[in-house]
Amino acid sequence: xxxxxxxAEPRVASGKGAARALRREGRIPAVLYGEGEPMALSVDEKExxxxxxxxxxxxxxxxxxxxxxxxxxVKDTQDDILTGRVKHIDFYAIHAGQKLNTMVPVVLEGxxxxxxxxxxLDLKVEQLEVVCLPKDIPAKFVLDISNLQVGESLHVGDIDxxxxxxxxxxxxxxxxxxxxASAEEAAxxxxxxxxxxxxxxxSSEASAEE
Numbered sequence: 001x002x003x004x005x006x007x008a009e010p011r012v013a014s015g016k017g018a019a020r021a022l023r024r025e026g027r028i029p030a031v032l033y034g035e036g037e038p039m040a041l042s043v044d045e046k047e048x049x050x051x052x053x054x055x056x057x058x059x060x061x062x063x064x065x066x067x068x069x070x071x072x073x074v075k076d077t078q079d080d081i082l083t084g085r086v087k088h089i090d091f092y093a094i095h096a097g098q099k100l101n102t103m104v105p106v107v108l109e110g111x112x113x114x115x116x117x118x119x120x121l122d123l124k125v126e127q128l129e130v131v132c133l134p135k136d137i138p139a140k141f142v143l144d145i146s147n148l149q150v151g152e153s154l155h156v157g158d159i160d161x162x163x164x165x166x167x168x169x170x171x172x173x174x175x176x177x178x179x180x181a182s183a184e185e186a187a188x189x190x191x192x193x194x195x196x197x198x199x200x201x202x203s204s205e206a207s208a209e210e
Contacts, residue, residue, distance in 0.1 A: 005062040005069070006052060008032075008041040019088070028086050032063065032072065034093035041065055041091075048086065058102060058137040063091060071095070071134065073102070094134045101168065103127040104138050106159070106175065110146030114178035119150035125175045128156060129168040136164045145176060153177035 008030060011022065019029045022042050032039040041063075052061065055074065063072045072091040080087050094100060105127050115121050128141060141159050148154065157171030 004060065005064055006043055006047065008043050008063055008065040010065060011040045011042045014040060023085075023087070028089055030089040030091060032065075032070070032091045032093060033075070034072075035070065039065075043089065045086070048089075053086070056105075056139055058104060058139060060094065060134055060137075061091075073100075073134075096134065099131050099133055100137065101129065101131050102137060104130055105140045107140045107142050108176065109142050109144045112145050112148035112178050114148050114150035114152065117150060118181050119178040120181055121145075122177050122179055123175075124177065125156060125169070125173060128159070130161075131166040131168055132164055136162065138162065138165060143175070148176070148178045150178050150180055 009027075011018070011029065013021075022029050023045075026045045027042040028045050028048055030041045030043055032041055052074075055061070057074055059074070061072050061074065063070050071094050073094055074089060075092040076090040077086050078088040079085065106123075106125060108121075108123065112119070112121060130138070141161075143154065143159055145154065154175050154177075155171065156167070156169050156173045156175050158175065161167050
């Protein structure tokens with residue numbers, strides 16, 4: 001088994017009762033889309049948690065079921081709100097020469113000058129829509145925001161997009177902006193600063209009296 005292969009088993013029974021029974025057996029119900037009729041499957045919970053729980057949505061998995069292996073992406077997972085366990089997985093079949101429409105996360109790098117000067121960082125867009133072949137899907141888009149001043153912004157078009165990737169998001173859309181702190185926030189910060197100064201003065205006076 002290669003590092004990206006996940007073994008699945010077909011399942012016949014459906015419904016909440018059958019799904020609960022599978023989970024009691026340590027298996028996660030799943031569905032494979034994109035290959036004609038949706039196919040009901042299940043995967044081993046321990047194997048999933050150990051090897052695939054934290055894979056990105058654009059990581060290609062070799063899903064093995066029966067005598068077939070299919071490249072898939074994880075399109076969605078459902079978690080139990082109480083236990084945090086994965087309750088269900090949706091896989092989507094992909095093919096080497098077929099372009100995909102998918103979302104890629106945006107990761108900000110650095111602390112903006114404007115934030116260090118009291119500004120507020122406002123991330124407007126967390127993911128970008130792109131079209132490309134499966135092998136060319138970026139894991140993420142990294143954007144350095146270290147030099148952003150208060151009042152400045154960056155747009156979707158400011159991100160370097162590889163030639164083999166087609167951007168579907170609007171390049172003019174604001175991605176991140178450093179805005180001025182509101183009057184209320186500024187007042188709170190000023191009040192906290194005064195309290196800190198008073199606390200320091202009281203501490204100094206107490207030390208002097210001793």
